[in-house]
Amino acid sequence: MAASRRASFDQSRRAPSAGGAPPRAVDPDGLRAEAARVLSRATKRLDKARARAAACTQREAELFVDPAPFDADLMALPNRAELASAEASEAAREAALRQLVEIIAELDTKAPRLPYRTYMCADGAEIRVGRTAPKNDRLGCDAEHRDADNCWLHASGRPGRPGSHVVVRACQLGGAELPREVEMNVAMLAAKDSKANTGGATRSCHSFGSLLNQCRIPLHGPTWTCMSKDYPYQMQAFSPNEVATWGTFIQSIVPLIAHERTPFKEVPAGRTLRWDAHTRAELADGAMPAASDEEIRISVTADWGAGTMEADAVGAGMAGMSPHYTVHMGDVYFMGAAAEYDTNFWGVPGWPTGKGVKFPEGSRGMFTLTGNHEMLSQGDTYFNSVLPRCGVKNDDGSLAGMPTSFGAIETAHWRVIMIDDSYNSYPDGALSAALDSLDLKAECKMPDSHVAWLARVLGDPNDKRGIILMGHHNYRNAFANSCIDHAKQIAGVLPGEREIVWLYGHIHSFQMQNAPAKVDNDRNPLKAWSRCLGYGAFTQSVPPDTASFDTETTQAWDRRLYKTLTLTSATGPKDEDVVFNGWAELRLNGPQAKLRYYTFGCAGGNCTGGGPSFDYADKTELATETFVVQSTGDVALVEQQLSGSLQLTSLPPPVANVAPMLAVHEPYVN
Incomplete structure (x- = not known):
């Protein structure tokens, strides 16, 4: 060579010409995105103006057919002329912006x-x-x-x-x-x-x-x-x-392949792993959190540790909810190794000119659970390096560490139980893990000592607080078989047939399954309202429009197209349509638990450009639902709103007052 x-x-780059700095270049892509964003806002304003005018017209018609309308009702009518003028103004602005967007779209940016x-x-x-x-x-x-x-x-x-x-x-x-x-x-x-070059690894x-x-x-x-x-x-x-x-x-x-699995972390002597959500204090055996009017906010997702711009967008959305606690229900890719945790979870830049992606911390704590990918590396990094950097926060804001891979956050009405259903994913070592993962297999049976802890925490029949489970492996799946060994273990420690909420990941999509009407040990060991949150960041093809498994419980799933990936497959170039990524927000307020499910929004509503231009405030709300704990300890779904963009099955609504919601909401205000 x-x-x-x-x-x-050591010379610097050449100085600009004597004529001064070159004229500032126009960024057509940025201009196009900004124009689309402004148009989206204008369309929303126009829709609202039309809705106000239509409501006024309808109310007028109702009053005019009334033979004796009340004066107060007539006086309460808005000025129809002003509403019409406002509607016309918004319509003109929206039309002008739409024309501008069309003009900018024709700019040659190649x-x-x-x-x-x-x-x-x-x-x-x-x-x-x-x-x-x-x-x-x-x-x-x-x-x-x-x-x-x-x-x-x-x-x-x-x-x-x-x-x-x-x-x-x-x-x-x-x-x-x-x-x-x-x-x-x-x-x-x-x-x-x-x-x-005619050979070699390039x-x-x-x-x-x-x-x-x-x-x-x-x-x-x-x-x-x-x-x-x-x-x-x-x-x-x-x-x-x-x-x-x-x-x-x-x-x-x-x-x-020659590595042995990292030993499971047992419950340390004198520890309960039960934390008061309000005070962050670890509760003694038999102790209950004091009643409080404070609402507890928890942001949760799964399969998030991908180190992509989509993961960054989801993390920013979670942090934007101002959570007290954040929970990651497992899977840092590819195999939960130290370098992957650095860039894909702790936010360490992978190289000097790059950046890392950091999982958000809650104001009171951050928890991360095992997934099967952490166990591909035999759990070494997770158990020895990650657990000490998680947990509830000390008074100085530092994280106190998690002594084990499971625990509970509790209030006077609720128990949020975080489980480790992934330690036994690949019990026969790394070689077995490699072969099983190629065949998409993973076990979910929990260690005996973990089940013993669950029996102590959940087994008291006099504790009537609601139960919300969080773990990695799915209990339900609309498109493939599920692992239910962990569900059988949990059913074995619950007093009676308690109805619970179960949030999980592993399946890289958003799904909603109803609690089964009857319990049986083979398919339905638990009455659980199951919600799949495995859409944190990992790539997932757009699922079918028909459920093929768990058809008796599957209610809805998200199959909207986020973007099309261009891949190099074994047979040549291949396009793959993938879905959006997102997270859930859990709010505990007395006996009420409200869950909201989100995907990220993109600047101007356009997610096809592939650039890191996410507008974190503009998010899509897929569903909102409210659960209430009953005097029996069962968790009842009392209210549900579903986005019109979700794929629904023919199952009857699980609750009488299921209401539709718009496909895209205004930013949620805390």
């Missing part, structure tokens, strides 16, 4: 294709690799694409095979020589993009899609790490239809 180096690496591919090193150096032989010449010779102080390199091809030209924007680095790691990166990229970040245009190639280590422009990963990296997903997974798990 020949190289022509610049004289000095930039000319550059003659090179761009990669970024971990230390910020930009590497440009020529696409073809003619474009190699443009990259190496045109001043438009290289400067005098850049480093130009050439990989010679074998006879009859063209080589590759590479330019390093070396002015971004300090020192007189290229760092050795940059040279190695350049060498591998040049070899990969030339025809000289990989392009572009295989994941256009957002993954920055790549770090470590000098030491078995894998290449491809990242999106701003986030550790993007959705394509987790699709089972993406070839590279399985390669990364297999490369990650092979070193762990």
Whole structure:
């Protein structure tokens, strides 16, 4: 490889021309998104103006047919002329904005294709690799694409095979020589993009899609790490239809085959793992939280640890609810390893120019549970490094740590029970885990000591407080078989056939299942209002419009299209339609528990652009429901509102006052 180096690496970029700064460029994509957002608001204002005018007209008609209307009713009528004027004004504004959006939509935003591919090193150096032989010449010779102080390199091809030209924007680095790691990166990229390479392990970040245009190639280590422009990963990296997903997974798990499973954390002596939701104090055996008028807010999701911009949007939405507690019901991808927790959960940047994604903390605590993916790495990172960084908060705001992978948050009326149903996901070790996960298998039976703790916490027949379970593995699923071993264990410790609420993940979609009318040990061991929240961040194809499993209980699910991914499958290019990601908010207020289910909103309502332009305040509310604990300890659904965008089954409504709601709501105000 020949190289022509610049004289000095400490020169800065060339100064702007004497004519001053160039005119500010227009961002058509940003302009389009902002115009769409303003139009969306204007449409809502127009709808409200029309609704007010229509309500006035209807009320007038009702009063005019009344032979003796009350004067007070007549005086209460709004000024119809003013309402009509307001409606006309909003209609004119909406029409003008709609025309503006149509004009902006026609702007040509496609930039000319550059003659090179761009990669970024971990230390910020930009590497440009020529696409073809003619474009190699443009990259190496045109001043438009290289400067005098850049480093130009050439990989010679074998006879009859063209080589590759590479330019390093070396002015971004300090020192007189290229760092050795940059040279190695350049060498591998040049070899990969030339025809000289006829074998060996090379990989392009572009295989994941256009957002993954920055790549770090470590000098030491078995894998290449491809990242999106701003986030550790993007959705394509987790699709089972993406070839590279399985390669990364297999490369990650092979070193762990000889590892033993981390020992299960038992309940420490003298501990109950029951925390008062109001005071954060750990309750003694037999003690009950004092009654309080304070409403407790808990934000919860599952399958969130993906490190994508979608995960960041969901986390911001959860934090925006000002929760007292946040709960993650398991799965940090790919396998809950330390580096994955760093970037995908704790928010540590994966490299100097990137960023990490941090799970939000509640004002009083943050809990994270096991998922089957944490157990792919035998639970080492989760049990030894993650648990000490979670739990309720101390007075100084630090997290006190979780001694085990389960626990309870309690009020005078409710018990929120967080369970570990994933420790035994792969009981036969990492090799079994690899094979089972390829076949999408995982067990959900809880350890005996965990069940013994549940018996102490839930077994008192005189404790009539409502029960809300949170755990990773699903008790229900509209589209495949479910694991019910954990449900049988819980049924075995409950006093009688208690009716409960169960929030879970594992299935990467939002689903709602009703409590079964009858209990049987084979299919319905529990009377549970089951809600699947596994749509935290992981990729999920749009589900069918018909449920094929749990048809006797499935009520609704979300199958709206978020965006279409372009993948590289085993058989060639493949498009995959995926659904939205989201979270739930639980509010405990006396004997009442209100659940709201959300997905994130995007700027101007447009989520197809793929850019990190989420408008966190603009969220979609899928459903709202209210449960009330009865004197028997059963949890009854008393009120429910469902979005018109949900897919519904033909089951009768589970409660008399089920009301429809709009597909998109105004931002919820705490």
